[in-house]
Amino acid sequence: MMDAVRLYCRYVGVSVRAQMQYPASFVMMTIGMFAVTAVEFAWVWALFSRFGTLQGWALPEVALLYGMVHIAFAVAEAAARGFDIFHRQVRGGDFDRILVRPRSTVLQVIGMEFQLMRVGRLAQALLVLVWAVAALGVRLTLGRALLLVASILGGGFLFAGLFVLQATLSFWSVESLEMVNMATYGGVEAGQFPLSIYRPSFRNFFLFVIPLATVNYLPALAIAGKTDPLGFPVWLQWASPLIGILFFLMSLLVWQVGVRHYTSTGS
């Protein structure tokens, strides 16, 4: 186990060094990414300055949701990028090489690339989150702080699970997999705002099919000290980040099935 962790760190180190070969381009990209996401958030702010509230949610509360979902997504994108671009491996037949090595496929695929560029988005989301917590006006108890960290981690696992599922699909169809992409990016988009404003069918999708609300909306209620207009029990708000990790573990099971199904393209 420790061995695997060490190997993963090696993979990350190699990838980071490769990306730092062009430091100027990296710095420019990161700053640019930061600026663009900052303007994106400015648009949310603009809507609040025009309308005042969003069905009982104030700007700091929505900023909390925004920060949580974007940090989780940035972390997953950076760390699980190997699964995001995995379909190229299948198309090129490169997965064969991974299969003959005496290491788990998950470890090798996830270590394929660590995308440093996401730092820009991460930094911006982190700033928004810090501001949100300061502006919320609730005391950040140890429990709440832990819940915040746990739900961001849970969110990271959830998005990583989506990337794994997307990669698994490419065992069956080598075409681009926009459908899963839709769930991922659509999830980020929808997760920036409280679940309660959506139609029931949408809400149920993000609760039961892709349980994004369990790492975002539900814990945010507990952190911001709000009562849930949808009426879910309070203990669920505290336990729900675990569902993100469960989702990831389940996606790994599906991945194993996919690996067994794999036939090389031979090219």
Add this chain to the structure above:
Amino acid sequence: MKPYLSVLRIRSLVLLQYRMAAFAGMCTQILFGWVRVMILEGFYTSSTALQPMSYAQAVTYIWLGQAMLRMLPWDGDLEIQAMIRKGDLAYELCRPLGLYEHWFARAIALRTAPTLIRALPVFAFAFFLLPGPYRMQPPPGWLEMGAWVLTSVGALLLSAAITNIINISMLWTISGEGVLRLLPALVLIFSGMIVPLPLLPEWSQAVLRFLPFSGLVDTPSRFYLGHLPVSQLPGYLGTQLAWTGLLVALGRWLLHRGMKRVVVQGG
């Protein structure tokens, strides 16, 4: 003129072949449009103040943007990119065509054909299949319809001019990485794709009006809605065309400079 029209026709026919990609893209656009409309509904029902744009208008604005999404200049021509990388650019230089005009014709095809196959189903969905409050509305009259068509053509030309600048920039950054990766985000943010521009603060309106990006989505959509009176058509169309002229001139100048230092690789 005739050879460029044939380039336009042939490229359009090729691009119309990608039907699966069009289907996936269409689903994405419907999902994103629906999420945005629900968010706006949440905001509009939270405030009774009079807004610069009614809820029904904002809904139609969002759907117009989603339907015409592929017309936005957010990527370059992949084939031109490959040509530059492989050295096939040499062939391009042998053709008895102006290089800028040739690529411009390709850009027009790239921005029209995929839009045509996606816009119609998105319109059908937004007009007929959605529940009442999320539905798109027809323009108030034929005059507005005409103004929409004219400004859409203006948006197309503007978009092709920007696309061509992306193409030409590939002469410097072969991989298509770098700062230009931020362009799509800028286009999305400042064109009105994310939030209808009239909802942004008053002080920003003058700036947004004269940036090139508002000519891509905001101008046609507001003429369609009758939000801008038809009498203002010359001014807005003029802005679109002035930006197009400026960007065409810039593109030509860049191409001229790029061609002086171009090195053809490969044998």
